[in-house]
Amino acid sequence: MTDCFDFERFQEVLASHPRSASVNVVVHNTVDSTSSDLKRRLENGAPIGTMVVARHQSAGRGRSGRSWFSDTDKNLYFSMSLFIRGELETLVPLVPLAAGIALIDAIAEQGCVLPRLKWPNDLLIDGRKTAGILCEMVVNKGDQAVLVVGVGVNIGSQTFPEELSGIATSISELDKPVDRSALMANFVINIKDWIKNITAGGVADLVASWCARAEPFGRRVRVGDLEGVTEGLAEDGRLVLRGDDGKRVHVVGGIVESLSSSDF
Numbered sequence: 001m002t003d004c005f006d007f008e009r010f011q012e013v014l015a016s017h018p019r020s021a022s023v024n025v026v027v028h029n030t031v032d033s034t035s036s037d038l039k040r041r042l043e044n045g046a047p048i049g050t051m052v053v054a055r056h057q058s059a060g061r062g063r064s065g066r067s068w069f070s071d072t073d074k075n076l077y078f079s080m081s082l083f084i085r086g087e088l089e090t091l092v093p094l095v096p097l098a099a100g101i102a103l104i105d106a107i108a109e110q111g112c113v114l115p116r117l118k119w120p121n122d123l124l125i126d127g128r129k130t131a132g133i134l135c136e137m138v139v140n141k142g143d144q145a146v147l148v149v150g151v152g153v154n155i156g157s158q159t160f161p162e163e164l165s166g167i168a169t170s171i172s173e174l175d176k177p178v179d180r181s182a183l184m185a186n187f188v189i190n191i192k193d194w195i196k197n198i199t200a201g202g203v204a205d206l207v208a209s210w211c212a213r214a215e216p217f218g219r220r221v222r223v224g225d226l227e228g229v230t231e232g233l234a235e236d237g238r239l240v241l242r243g244d245d246g247k248r249v250h251v252v253g254g255i256v257e258s259l260s261s262s263d264f
């Protein structure tokens with residue numbers, strides 16, 4: 001192993017950060033889902049610093065019970081756990097936003113085409129999904145929580161199954177190969193920095209940073225039964241929609257479906 005992961009390179013990038021913690025990485029040729037595997041390991045006593053990366057997933061999971069296309073060796077599939085302490089009601093809904101920013105910035109360091117964010121943390125290039133993040137709570141006790149954050153980045157896949165054609169795309173590797181190990185290490189560094197920041201009260205900073213990397217607002221979308229035009233993010237990171245009746249709704253969760261590429 002592996003074409004997709006080089007442990008020494010990963011450690012080298014991680015160690016370049018002043019507050020890097022030690023991380024134990026489990027590497028699979030194939031696994032059902034890196035997030036399911038990590039959850040099982042945590043239940044069996046693995047330390048919180050454990051990460052799981054795989055060349056292929058046989059049952060990669062997306063948000064809202066969807067599956068995640070996991071072509072062998074072409075892309076990046078990994079999961080990490082995060083420990084959070086503080087006011088969980090405020091902090092936990094912000095983790096997906098923090099993860100989205102952390103991933104865009106890790107991709108930016110590779111010097112490739114920059115995706116934009118769609119709430120809460122889809123990464124899109126020209127409106128097509130390039131990466132997805134699945135955040136799952138595994139421990140929730142008092143003021144402490146452990147989350148598993150699973151990341152899938154389409155890096156090299158050139159063809160997708162029929163149901164994804166036209167809606168999924170990859171980061172182009174035409175100019176230079178993407179250093180998957182560095183991308184993963186930078187994601188770990190970035191998300192830990194954001195968790196520290198929001199735990200210390202930096203929510204406004206998070207919301208502003210998310211908006212700066214987002215697709216333009218003013219798009220007509222559907223979220224579950226709600227339909228409206230995106231206006232921005234509220235102070236607590238929720239998506240603000242303006243319905244046809246002019247009323248504003250703050251969206252807590254769900255899949256945001258675009259109803260038009262642009263309303264302008």
Ligand code: BTN
Nearest residue numbers: 033060061062063132133150152
């Ligand atoms: C989404 O629906 O946008 C989230 C997709 C998350 C996919 C990643 S791939 C690595 C990790 N393991 C999984 O089973 N899912 C996440």
